[in-house]
Amino acid sequence: MTAFDLTGKLAWVTGAGKGLGRAIAEALAEAGASLAITSRTGEDLDRLAADLGTAHVLPGSVSEPGFADDCVADIVRHFGRLDILVTAAGISPSFRRSEDSTDEDWAQVVDVNLTGTYYSARAAGRRMLEQGSGSIITVSSVHARTGFDRIAAYAASKGGVEALSRVLAVEWAPRGVRVNVLAPGYFHTDLSAGLVAGKWSERLLANIPQNRVAAPPELGAAAVYLASDAAGYTTGSTLTVDGGWTA
Template sequence: MTDINTHLRLDNKTVWVTGAGKGLGRAIAIALSQAGAQVAVTARTAADLYSLEAELAEHGGKVLVLSGSVADSTAVRTMVERITEWTGRLDSAVNCAGISPHFTRSEFVTDEDWRRVLDINLQGTFYCCREAGKIMLEQGSGSIVNVSSVHASTGFERIAAYAASKGGVEALTKSLAVEWADRGVRVNTLAPGYFLTDLSSGLLDSKWGERIVRSTPLGRVGNADELGGAAVFLTSDASRFVTGTTLTVDGGWTAR
């Protein structure tokens, strides 16, 4: 009989989490560490990572801090090299790094604003998948989780660049899942709805916040730690027959 509790454990597994300094990335890194993983954490701001390292180490977690931008392909390659030097392998990667800095009508989005969002959210995700995938394909095993959004498939005003980038992430995920499945590497998408984080707080505190809550069947936005279980599932052996799919955690937002 299969012991589901054993399959959900990540003991002795090395997991890389990008965008781990704050918000959902930080919450996911904490959940993976609590499940037993050795966690390499990446963000642009090192100070946020060191506070996370101290928090996890206090509870016996093993952590590697790597600062840098996922939009820099050379930096991403160096990060993966450092991780494999650290433990000798890379079992999972959770690509959380992303930005949504503008809430602007599309006709006023500048070329620079558009490129910046796509560079980090889509190109950065590809760079991380490519470099992590090389290691996992050589190992013959691995799980990649790309964090998308409900807005990859559900329309909302004033977020054209963000929505386009996340739609691209989901298409990328499906393509890689098909391409790498026969070599033991799974690739899935985790699509959060609205969670209370630094990224979303401005929107949720505005006139749109009431509309968002009213449109969520559970009647509230999520807490960051409510996403961790889904990430643990997708990185663990409990999901070993799951690839190319999108796991949506949104309080029923897309079920309307």
């Protein structure tokens, strides 16, 4: 067994139906973890479960009060423990200029990306604190620390995720629970398709020293590291996977 081996661990991945969430779920499974997977779209979860061979499917929205608590209760009933949480559930902005965006635009993005992350981390953290161990990985974005046009709600929500994660890391470190942030740059996913393939692509690439948009599996190994014993002394950190953008 290596320090990166997740055999015997139970991982819950939100937003696992597609994109980066799916890629992270696949990487954790390849490293040996058993999986519970959440997405708003049950069909996406069923496809992932079929591709993986097995996974515990928990469809629903992390932004709904009580949903995360119900998920953790269900996971514990089935598996007896919860070792890893990855909060990959997220939605894209309306891509309107800030002065033209609506209250509904703001609320929808913040409810899923920030409030949903808090609900999920709080529910998982309660169980992990009882166990005295666990790894929580919140998913932020390069835009938690870099500006761009028409993404005010998205950037604010991801900045909030990073601040929240630092607080949880400090609170829970003495009781055995690690909390870290995974901050991806631009990857080829449905969420970013309108940017990376459209008129904004040239501007995006100009900000990326590696001069390319990444493939989702390139994020998986970073999640495995943060989830594993190899990161045993890593908490309150942000691991940025962005081709050099923030540098």
